[in-house]
Amino acid sequence: MKYLTLAETYRDLQATSKRLEMRDILVDLFRGTEPRLMGRVVYLTQGTLGPDWEGLQLGLGEKLVSRAIALTAGISDDDLEALVHREGDLGLATEAAFASKGPKQVQLFQESLTVDRVFESLTQVARVEGSGSTEKRIRLLQQLLMDADPLSARYIVRTVVGKLRLGIADMTILEALEKAFLWAEDEERVMGSDKVVEAIYNVHPDMGAIALAVANEGAEGLAGFGIEVGVPVRSMLAERLGSTPEILEKMGGRCAFEYKYDGMRIQAHVGPGGVHLFSRRMETITSQFPDVVQAMESAFAGHEAIMEFEAVVHNPETGELLPFQEVSHRRGRVHGLAESVEDYPLVLFAFDLLYLDGEELLLQEFQLRREALESLLGKAGEGPIRPSTLRWVEDPEGGDDFFLEAISAGCEGIIAKAVGEGSHYRAGARGWQWIKYKRDYQAGMTDTVDLVVVGTYAGAGKRTGFYGALLMASVNQEEGTLESVCKLGTGFKDEELAALHERLSPTVLKEAPGNLRSGLQPDFHVQPELVLEVLGAEVTLSPVHRCAYGHLRPQTGLAIRFPRMVRLRDDKGPEEATTSSEIEDMYRRQLKRAD
Amino acid sequence: MFKARLKGDVLKEMIKVVSTLVDEVKLNITGEGITLKAVDPAHVAMVDLSLNKEAFEELEATDCELGVDIDKIKEVLSLAKAGDILDIDHDEEHNKLVVHIENITRHMSLVDTMGMSDPKMPQLNLPANIKLAAAELNQGIKASESISNHIALVANADGFELSSQGDTDSVSLKLRKDLLLHLECSEPVRSLFSLDYFANMIRSVPSSGVVTLAIGQDYPAMMTFEIAEGNGSVTYLLAPRIENE
Numbered sequence: 001m002k003y004l005t006l007a008e009t010y011r012d013l014q015a016t017s018k019r020l021e022m023r024d025i026l027v028d029l030f031r032g033t034e035p036r037l038m039g040r041v042v043y044l045t046q047g048t049l050g051p052d053w054e055g056l057q058l059g060l061g062e063k064l065v066s067r068a069i070a071l072t073a074g075i076s077d078d079d080l081e082a083l084v085h086r087e088g089d090l091g092l093a094t095e096a097a098f099a100s101k102g103p104k105q106v107q108l109f110q111e112s113l114t115v116d117r118v119f120e121s122l123t124q125v126a127r128v129e130g131s132g133s134t135e136k137r138i139r140l141l142q143q144l145l146m147d148a149d150p151l152s153a154r155y156i157v158r159t160v161v162g163k164l165r166l167g168i169a170d171m172t173i174l175e176a177l178e179k180a181f182l183w184a185e186d187e188e189r190v191m192g193s194d195k196v197v198e199a200i201y202n203v204h205p206d207m208g209a210i211a212l213a214v215a216n217e218g219a220e221g222l223a224g225f226g227i228e229v230g231v232p233v234r235s236m237l238a239e240r241l242g243s244t245p246e247i248l249e250k251m252g253g254r255c256a257f258e259y260k261y262d263g264m265r266i267q268a269h270v271g272p273g274g275v276h277l278f279s280r281r282m283e284t285i286t287s288q289f290p291d292v293v294q295a296m297e298s299a300f301a302g303h304e305a306i307m308e309f310e311a312v313v314h315n316p317e318t319g320e321l322l323p324f325q326e327v328s329h330r331r332g333r334v335h336g337l338a339e340s341v342e343d344y345p346l347v348l349f350a351f352d353l354l355y356l357d358g359e360e361l362l363l364q365e366f367q368l369r370r371e372a373l374e375s376l377l378g379k380a381g382e383g384p385i386r387p388s389t390l391r392w393v394e395d396p397e398g399g400d401d402f403f404l405e406a407i408s409a410g411c412e413g414i415i416a417k418a419v420g421e422g423s424h425y426r427a428g429a430r431g432w433q434w435i436k437y438k439r440d441y442q443a444g445m446t447d448t449v450d451l452v453v454v455g456t457y458a459g460a461g462k463r464t465g466f467y468g469a470l471l472m473a474s475v476n477q478e479e480g481t482l483e484s485v486c487k488l489g490t491g492f493k494d495e496e497l498a499a500l501h502e503r504l505s506p507t508v509l510k511e512a513p514g515n516l517r518s519g520l521q522p523d524f525h526v527q528p529e530l531v532l533e534v535l536g537a538e539v540t541l542s543p544v545h546r547c548a549y550g551h552l553r554p555q556t557g558l559a560i561r562f563p564r565m566v567r568l569r570d571d572k573g574p575e576e577a578t579t580s581s582e583i584e585d586m587y588r589r590q591l592k593r594a595d
Numbered sequence: 596m597f598k599a600r601l602k603g604d605v606l607k608e609m610i611k612v613v614s615t616l617v618d619e620v621k622l623n624i625t626g627e628g629i630t631l632k633a634v635d636p637a638h639v640a641m642v643d644l645s646l647n648k649e650a651f652e653e654l655e656a657t658d659c660e661l662g663v664d665i666d667k668i669k670e671v672l673s674l675a676k677a678g679d680i681l682d683i684d685h686d687e688e689h690n691k692l693v694v695h696i697e698n699i700t701r702h703m704s705l706v707d708t709m710g711m712s713d714p715k716m717p718q719l720n721l722p723a724n725i726k727l728a729a730a731e732l733n734q735g736i737k738a739s740e741s742i743s744n745h746i747a748l749v750a751n752a753d754g755f756e757l758s759s760q761g762d763t764d765s766v767s768l769k770l771r772k773d774l775l776l777h778l779e780c781s782e783p784v785r786s787l788f789s790l791d792y793f794a795n796m797i798r799s800v801p802s803s804g805v806v807t808l809a810i811g812q813d814y815p816a817m818m819t820f821e822i823a824e825g826n827g828s829v830t831y832l833l834a835p836r837i838e839n840e
Contacts, residue, residue, distance in 0.1 A: 071637075107639055109717075
């Protein structure tokens, strides 16, 4: 299979913003792919070379990649830079350089550019390490690009710099796999997906492995997948509400309240192969937490288990819990890890147990999982690994008392968890079985939301050279779109202004991304990748913003009034930002309260 | 085992030919001489060179492969005066190449030949064969250099032409059949090449040398000439540039 087939498909995918069209383009691609290549095709389509936790990362520096492009295209670095400026991104600039007029140099030994060759070369590029690695990478890329036509070069370059960004939601790929390999060809599906592939993906989120299996064996291929120690399970997520009575009503009068720690969520896998730690984005973070690994090895020796924890930094002198930012000192750190382990000792609060010694607990009710968790942890109340603080709640007073206790213990609030029937662990899903209630929710809408930066406005006066404001968007998961919801211009500290400028200016786009919905035109559009936590005064109807557009009133969206930046959320990707339907819910609750 | 005695000028000619394309090269050594094949990193050009036993003052060798860094050889050669004789041998114990010139001895580390492949010379069907003095070609190159980055080689039954087309100007050097040492051309052909590559290749032909050019229609060109006073031969292959429709 030629890589050009993929490149042409990517071009077609980017020409549409309709989810079903995207799905059907993928279905055609998958049906036309040799089954043995399906894994590679799917990884490449996601812009990766394997599942996230295997850590084989591309995302090479643009400078290095530019060198390889300039050498291959036979143009100067300056000419390439001018092309990047003109075309808007390195991929398009490469395409233009490769397609430029004038005679094209051919080679004595032309090799054809197959999917296998691209995948294997990129894997080599990602694996290169040690001295001279920059040179080796440039040479490997040059050899690959030499055989590339302009369109293939565009997408190879974007893949290499880690910016393929086809705007396809994982769910769209899963549904395409289902349609391509599990639905009978003549079957008219009016109802759409029955989510069988998604169910497997939620507990075994290796899209390439699943694709390979269904392409080769159809439905039978899915039977081989299940929960597995060493493969992260997609996290269950919580909805949000603003008061105890609302929560109890949703939960049928009875539920568990648990401290909502202001820490970092970690999924730990313990087994004969050692301890593996995964972030909520399913990246392997084992090496950043040697102390956690050690504590787990001794606490769970002889067991095989998958558990979820909130890692919180505490002050060993006072026992006081410190805010989230303190944990993030540890993230991505290579140097000085030993010091930071000492300076920021962690307590791990276990809150769920998904698998224990050969038994999948995922489908058990919450109480049973909790009992199993407590008996596994024993009475380790003072050690670094403790069960989360939890109380069974049946009336609003009991709930409010517990909420206040949580706040005074340094937590953000509580998470309510459903009990009884239907309270199993819903991997990868956000539902009303878990509801978070944070202290910010109490007064009006002083609620924080996590929004994606999609555009920038130039600053003036004191802010000359920085940004005056940012255009922020929420995520519409059903449509796969980003919907603008406010212009954010306050709450920045000076150093944050500079940091934002440094982060965002290299990601400026030539035109608005196809999946952005907004009635406003910022000075510059940027790659939608940075998430900021934003506090607003209330949610209002808006003629210019497109959040939940038309849901409440025709040609009207929702906006957040008086938005103020709280902090950067580097731990969250745009797909984890607050959704438009969450904001719509906030608006409706606000209305109810006003009544 | 490898032990050789040769004129500095012979080694200079050889290194000039190779260094237009690569920085490192693998020498295939036998008792009968040295051969090498190399392709430049961009896969645009290839060289196939052989130096016979007669090119050496003395040669004593068993079959072996040595990877050499061209720049290091150049450094040593810069010490040689015209007419100097070099003694070279392979110190197998330390895997070094030892070069003596007059009273200087240089111990040179070798390059690992692992991963240095032996490219195969592709089979080419080239309808035009032209034999001419390198000086003529150099004249054509000189004329083209101020005009364009490309040079076209054109041949028909009546003659041979080098031409370049710039944005505003053009230039051509035409040689009728009687001005060539030999011309054989079964059909009219034209191929365009990177002037940079072509010029470097032709400049490595020993002065007063004769080049045999074989060309086709939008096809690689083959250039053959002698070095070491006829005791060595070089074949260059250069891929064309193809004009977009």
